[in-house]
Amino acid sequence: MSTTAPRPVTLKTVAQHVGLSPATVSLVLNESPVADSIPLETKERVIAAARELDYRPNYLARSLRSQRSFSVGVLVPEISEGYAAGVMGGIEEHLLQEGYFYLVGSHRFKSDLLDEYLQLLRDRLVEGYVLVNTPIERSPGLPAVAVSGRRSIEGVTNVVIDHDCAARLALQHLAELGHERIAFFKGHPGSLDTEDRWQAIERAAEALSITIRPELTLQLSSKLDELAFTPEDGYQEGYVYGQRLLATGEELTTLFAFNDVSAIGAMRAFLDAGLRIPEDVSVVGFDDIQSAAFQNPSLTTVRQPLREMGTIAARLLLDRLSGGTCPETVMVAPELVVRGSTGPSPAGQRARPKRRVAR
Amino acid sequence: MSTTAPRPVTLKTVAQHVGLSPATVSLVLNESPVADSIPLETKERVIAAARELDYRPNYLARSLRSQRSFSVGVLVPEISEGYAAGVMGGIEEHLLQEGYFYLVGSHRFKSDLLDEYLQLLRDRLVEGYVLVNTPIERSPGLPAVAVSGRRSIEGVTNVVIDHDCAARLALQHLAELGHERIAFFKGHPGSLDTEDRWQAIERAAEALSITIRPELTLQLSSKLDELAFTPEDGYQEGYVYGQRLLATGEELTTLFAFNDVSAIGAMRAFLDAGLRIPEDVSVVGFDDIQSAAFQNPSLTTVRQPLREMGTIAARLLLDRLSGGTCPETVMVAPELVVRGSTGPSPAGQRARPKRRVAR
DNA sequence: TACGTTGCCTAAAACGATTTAGCGGATAGG
DNA sequence: CCTATCCGCTAAATCGTTTTAGGCAACGTA
Numbered sequence: 001m002s003t004t005a006p007r008p009v010t011l012k013t014v015a016q017h018v019g020l021s022p023a024t025v026s027l028v029l030n031e032s033p034v035a036d037s038i039p040l041e042t043k044e045r046v047i048a049a050a051r052e053l054d055y056r057p058n059y060l061a062r063s064l065r066s067q068r069s070f071s072v073g074v075l076v077p078e079i080s081e082g083y084a085a086g087v088m089g090g091i092e093e094h095l096l097q098e099g100y101f102y103l104v105g106s107h108r109f110k111s112d113l114l115d116e117y118l119q120l121l122r123d124r125l126v127e128g129y130v131l132v133n134t135p136i137e138r139s140p141g142l143p144a145v146a147v148s149g150r151r152s153i154e155g156v157t158n159v160v161i162d163h164d165c166a167a168r169l170a171l172q173h174l175a176e177l178g179h180e181r182i183a184f185f186k187g188h189p190g191s192l193d194t195e196d197r198w199q200a201i202e203r204a205a206e207a208l209s210i211t212i213r214p215e216l217t218l219q220l221s222s223k224l225d226e227l228a229f230t231p232e233d234g235y236q237e238g239y240v241y242g243q244r245l246l247a248t249g250e251e252l253t254t255l256f257a258f259n260d261v262s263a264i265g266a267m268r269a270f271l272d273a274g275l276r277i278p279e280d281v282s283v284v285g286f287d288d289i290q291s292a293a294f295q296n297p298s299l300t301t302v303r304q305p306l307r308e309m310g311t312i313a314a315r316l317l318l319d320r321l322s323g324g325t326c327p328e329t330v331m332v333a334p335e336l337v338v339r340g341s342t343g344p345s346p347a348g349q350r351a352r353p354k355r356r357v358a359r
Numbered sequence: 360m361s362t363t364a365p366r367p368v369t370l371k372t373v374a375q376h377v378g379l380s381p382a383t384v385s386l387v388l389n390e391s392p393v394a395d396s397i398p399l400e401t402k403e404r405v406i407a408a409a410r411e412l413d414y415r416p417n418y419l420a421r422s423l424r425s426q427r428s429f430s431v432g433v434l435v436p437e438i439s440e441g442y443a444a445g446v447m448g449g450i451e452e453h454l455l456q457e458g459y460f461y462l463v464g465s466h467r468f469k470s471d472l473l474d475e476y477l478q479l480l481r482d483r484l485v486e487g488y489v490l491v492n493t494p495i496e497r498s499p500g501l502p503a504v505a506v507s508g509r510r511s512i513e514g515v516t517n518v519v520i521d522h523d524c525a526a527r528l529a530l531q532h533l534a535e536l537g538h539e540r541i542a543f544f545k546g547h548p549g550s551l552d553t554e555d556r557w558q559a560i561e562r563a564a565e566a567l568s569i570t571i572r573p574e575l576t577l578q579l580s581s582k583l584d585e586l587a588f589t590p591e592d593g594y595q596e597g598y599v600y601g602q603r604l605l606a607t608g609e610e611l612t613t614l615f616a617f618n619d620v621s622a623i624g625a626m627r628a629f630l631d632a633g634l635r636i637p638e639d640v641s642v643v644g645f646d647d648i649q650s651a652a653f654q655n656p657s658l659t660t661v662r663q664p665l666r667e668m669g670t671i672a673a674r675l676l677l678d679r680l681s682g683g684t685c686p687e688t689v690m691v692a693p694e695l696v697v698r699g700s701t702g703p704s705p706a707g708q709r710a711r712p713k714r715r716v717a718r
Numbered sequence: 719t720a721c722g723t724t725g726c727c728t729a730a731a732a733c734g735a736t737t738t739a740g741c742g743g744a745t746a747g748g
Numbered sequence: 749c750c751t752a753t754c755c756g757c758t759a760a761a762t763c764g765t766t767t768t769a770g771g772c773a774a775c776g777t778a
Contacts, residue, residue, distance in 0.1 A: 010733095010734055010735080011734065011735060011736095012734080012735095020757075020758085021757070021758050021759080022734085022735080022736095022758095023736080023737080023757080023758055023759080023760090024756085024757060024758070026735070026736060026737085027736090027737085027757090030736080032736090032737085034737080034738090035756095037754075037755050037756060037757085038755090038756060038757075039755090039756075042756080042757090056482050057482075057734085057735070058423075058484075058733085058734050058735065059482055059483050059484055060419050060422050060423040060428070060484060060733080060734080060735090061423055061733070061734030061735040061736090061763090062734075062735050062736075063419050063735090063763095064417075064419040064420055064423050064733090064734080064735075064762095064763050064764070064765090065734080065735050065736045065737085065762070065763050066735085066736065066737095066763085067763075069419070078448065079444055079447050079448045079451060080441075080444040080445045080447065080448035080665075080666065081444075082439075082441075082444075082649070085438055085439040085440070085441075085444040086439045088438050088439065089437065089438045089439035089465075092438060092463065092465060096464070096479075101462045101463075101479075101483060102462075102463075103460045103461075103462070104451065104460075104461075104463070105451075105455070106448075106451060120455075120460075123415050123416075123418055124418050124460060125417075125418055125419060235652065235653045261653075264650070264653050265653065267655075268653060268655060271655060289650075290441070290650070291623070291648075291649070291650030291653075291654075293594065294594045294623050294624065294627055294650075294654075295650075295653075295654070295655070296626075296627065296630060296654070296655050306439075307439065369763095369764055369765085370764065370765065370766095371764080379727075379728085380727070380728050380729080381728095381764085381765080381766095382727080382728055382729075382730090382766080382767080383726090383727060383728070385765070385766060385767085386727090386766090386767085389766080391766090391767080393767080393768090396724085396725055396726060396727085397725090397726065397727075398725085398726080401726085401727090416764080416765070417763085417764050417765065419763080419764080419765090420733090420763065420764030420765040420766090421764075421765050421766075422733095422765090423733050423734070423735090423763090423764085423765075424732075424733050424764080424765045424766045424767085425733085425765080425766065425767095426733075
């Protein structure tokens with residue numbers, strides 16, 4: 001019933017109320033084994049009093065004494081970005097279930113900012129870190145789980161998408177549609193997923209006897225820490241690289257982009273150039289961001305189960321904190337979402353800029 | 360240099376190191392007025408020692424003693440959603456600058472969950488709340504700032520977009536393009552912005568002599584707490600309501616949607632029905648979410664400066680915490696972003712489903 | 719010599735919990 | 749009858765700070 005009133009209900013208050021010592025009350029409320037010898041009747045009295053007074057243990061005091069903060073630090077490049085937000089949703093879901101909270105820092109790929117946050121979070125006594133698409137150099141000194149991490153760092157568990165599976169799904173889909181001249185966007189040099197994904201693509205291409213043509217392979221080149229990190233930049237980049245692809249004059253029947261934003265940007269470039277999707281060019285993205293489904297045409301893409309990855313990361317971290325052991329890597333399965341942007345290869349027909357058709 | 364080692368550098372450590380008492384060290388490091396009489400030379404010795412030992416005050420101990428947590432609670436409907444994520448970006452920016460961290464809870468519009476989070480955050484001794492699109496019934500008992508709040512609640516400052524300005528911008532734009540038969544999507548019944556926005560639209564329409572036709576006005580009706588709150592649901596809803604609009608058989612030349620996701624869904628419905636945008640129907644959204652710019656056609660919309668709203672909210676809260684006074688409402692200005700989805704009204708021509716044109 | 723002052727610093731009490739060591743009394747075992 | 753054990757509980761230390769109320773010298777003044 002107290003709304004704005006001070007809240008002086010401490011252990012001592014409860015103790016006085018039942019005529020026992022604070023120690024006893026603490027033992028009872030925490031169901032300590034030491035309290036085994038306390039008769040049920042007393043325990044119930046204590047519990048009843050606590051409930052009645054609406055006693056809530058002081059988090060700071062408890063944590064100070066027990067040296068546990070029930071908090072973890074989450075590091076992301078930038079909160080207001082789809083990938084990070086998706087993963088955070090999952091992290092939250094699990095953490096809160098277990099009585100933990102998390103503190104977030106966004107480092108924008110600046111390593112000094114990152115170091116500062118690691119320190120600040122540590123000062124806050126977080127018990128561990130979840131690193132979302134966050135490039136760290138060395139062990140952060142606390143248990144950590146990385147989502148979409150790249151290197152294997154001592155003591156850091158990685159939750160990654162199964163890139164081999166992803167590449168296979170996408171390329172197989174394209175192969176079945178008869179595509180042979182496939183263009184690729186490689187990821188940004190600094191992004192953790194870039195290398196793994198690319199190698200997986202090479203392997204899958206090999207297995208499916210698909211030729212990767214260097215002249216159709218473009219690496220998204222913006223320096224990560226120079227981007228403002230709004231997705232607009234990503235779209236813009238995709239648009240520019242889409243144009244660049246067309247400008248090479250090389251024949252292509254499909255594009256497998258590094259992610260959805262660049263795929264969508266490229267689609268736009270293709271459409272502007274008068275190409276039809278998927279009749280002239282098919283496009284496959286990666287991630288399945290929220291607007292992928294409502295592009296026109298809707299985007300075929302490889303979905304990353306972001307939320308699930310977050311949940312898994314949180315679970316792994318908590319397991320580890322409670323003494324459990326952690327695998328070095330946990331893979332999650334991607335899923336191919338086939339929508340309107342992919343279709344049969346225009347057999348033998350060259351995909352080149354034509355006159356603008358509409359708009 | 361210590362990586363995983365325990366960190367036993369406490370005040371006492373530093374004190375011993377300089378041969379003084381912990382009290383003195385504390386006074387010096389905190390630049391307490393009591394330390395005025397301490398000679399500079401001593402102070403410097405203390406500071407040097409602290410730096411040398413890399414002393415970092417224990418957050419829990421400090422907070423326990425001073426009864427300040429340097430944390431605020433942020434409540435959002437769901438993190439992985441564009442609106443909330445955008446605002447959070449701004450909140451973070453300001454808070455971290457001031458040495459604060461924040462704890463997040465997402466309530467999915469379930470009021471019991473919301474109450475629980477308010478309590479949990481309070482247990483964590485947050486000093487105040489930022490409520491993002493979060494419907495509260497009564498004062499939460501701590502200083503609070505609401506972003507996109509509706510009711511005026513004692514002690515809660517509201518950061519809202521200037522709906523009158525927004526409505527005027529959008530309707531004026533449409534009026535200048537010659538539109539008269541304007542369809543509207545009203546927001547969900549439970550959403551805080553719905554009512555304000557609608558009233559603003561009514562006022563602006565009146566001022567511009569625009570007729571609001573009930574037969575062209577649809578209220579998005581999903582119960583908020585029944586949605587899974589993925590934007591997909593929003594798109595889907597927009598799609599369905601777009602179809603429904605066409606099914607009425609009423610003539611319309613433009614749609615002013617409640618938000619971008621529903622606008623995009625409706626665009627899709629219109630395109631599927633063979634209408635051209637903007638030649639046959641214009642569409643205006645609200646929010647300027649990230650994918651608005653890369654729709655085809657790109658979406659004209661009223662942008663909410665989400666990040667800025669977050670920053671302002673954080674600033675207001677901290678001001679209030681440090682004893683400052685707070686206005687009851689702070690308005691931020693929206694901005695009309697004109698893109699490809701709006702064009703001149705098809706004079707006198709009826710916008711009705713025709714045969715499908717492309718695709 | 720006695721009595722303020724001032725300058726420099728510290729003892730000790732919070733803050734609110736957890737946890738260990740152990741105290742008195744009753745009961746049981748030898 | 750003496751000791752060992754158990755029962756039911758508590759005193760007190762501890763976590764690492766902040767902060768108040770002084771203490772002790774030295775110095776100046778009367």
